[in-house]
């Protein structure tokens with residue numbers, strides 16, 4: 001039976017007492033069926049779409065997507081509640097195997113909600129393709145020749161993707177870089193391509209390959225690599241949010257959060273973990289929407305090093321009222337029209353749940369989660385530490401493994417917490433004794 005039909009909320013109660021936009025009282029306490037039902041009603045999912053959420057993709061589709069398929073590995077898909085992004089309430093799907101990540105984002109989002117939620121801005125949808133030219137005897141003159149032929153290079157590239165061009169995209173400009181390596185001065189041409197609602201790797205790589213013979217002719221060199229760069233520094237998303245100091249636990253905790261940011265910004269060892277926390281949020285949404293998690297991760301970490309030192313992707317400070325203000329700035333090469341974003345049925349449902357109509361809107365949602373996830377990690381680290389929350393979820397998983405079901409799960413978890421004993425053997429004993 002589809003979960004869609006199973007639970008009937010009374011519409012007025014749902015709206016007035018239980019649910020206000022993306023804020024749902026005790027969302028985490030609902031059953032999976034109740035949550036699905038609620039989201040389905042809120043965003044208008046069809047029965048088929050609801051079924052896709054539990055069934056995932058077919059093996060045939062998996063076989064068509066990659067090679068040597070023998071099965072699939074499932075990752076839990078949750079939704080973060082309490083998000084308001086650019087003034088609009090939204091449920092944000094997150095796919096992750098890590099406990100606490102979705103709960104943490106939802107909790108911190110609550111602290112920003114009444115202060116306006118998260119605001120985002122994007123720099124556009126421009127990607128760069130790189131063409132590496134070797135064995136040039138006159139690199140400076142070759143660079144000049146490439147610039148002289150700029151219009152023709154652009155024209156040739158754009159011939160390869162008339163659809164993108166008809167949508168206002170395509171190659172807009174070029175840059176020519178001279179890169180001094182151990183052996184020689186390489187000429188590296190950047191195609192500056194507006195990929196619109198596509199992530200753009202296919203379009204950019206096709207253009208780079210196509211135009212290369214022409215580049216060889218004008219430079220007298222030998223083209224080898226022709227590939228997009230994941231350092232998408234012309235496709236940056238920015239997020240900003242004010243988080244209530246009171247809801248985060250008070251003055252001391254928010255001051256600790258600010259110094260946690262200062263620590264990360266000054267020390268790459270801490271920055272790596274700090275940014276890992278940001279990526280817990282970002283990657284979960286990127287994955288849920290069928291986008292390329294590795295491309296986004298590579299871009300984020302390269303961008304974090306853009307000053308020559310690996311630093312925090314976020315900033316945290318206190319405003320006049322003593323509330324915590326965070327910003328995030330990160331490249332976000334995601335699309336909504338190509339590859340798995342289009343073919344993976346769950347990705348399509350995830351995009352529908354968010355209601356995004358453009359790649360830039362999706363980038364904004366992802367950044368909102370990245371910033372909020374970071375707020376949640378830093379809050380826990382600055383207060384009780386992260387283990388309390390983790391151990392609760394760990395105990396829950398162990399209780400389920402031990403055979404606990406329904407209400408019994410919470411009872412087992414409570415007992416394990418009281419005893420501060422999270423060994424599987426003990427949880428099995430508790431489960432059996434409470435059964």
Ligand code: MEV
Nearest residue numbers: 273274276277377378386
């Ligand atoms: C764990 O997945 C993420 C954190 O380590 C992030 C951080 O330290 O800021 C909690």
